[in-house]
Amino acid sequence: MELHAARQIIDTLAQGIHPVTGAALPDDSPYNAPPVIRALVVVSKALDVPFPHVPVKVLPPNAGKPWTEADDQALVVAFDAGVDTKAIMAKLGRTRFSVEARLVKLGKLQARDGSVPFRTRAV
Structure with missing residues (x-):
């Protein structure tokens, strides 16, 4: 259900009208x-405000960009x-996941099995 449709139902109920039958x-x-x-x-009024309580995650500047040889070397x-x-x-300028995944690819960390954090160095 779209937010607009949900709001119409809320507004209709607030007016004392059945949202489906109109009675x-x-x-x-x-x-x-x-x-x-x-x-x-x-x-209904709260839906007018663009969700100020939801934090907006700001990604690092290089998030999603390909890794270069210079990046790999610096890492x-x-x-x-x-x-x-x-x-x-x-x-x-990378996310934690990106850094840790790249370290796995470069053989510096062991891959996670779903329960082990990345903090373990490869032997």
């Missing part, structure tokens, strides 16, 4: 109780020097 809801309907009507109106040098993963991520 007036009976006086004893829970949708005609003042607290319920107020709640429906509040929810290996930093990893072998014991540089913190967050610092490597910041330097290369």
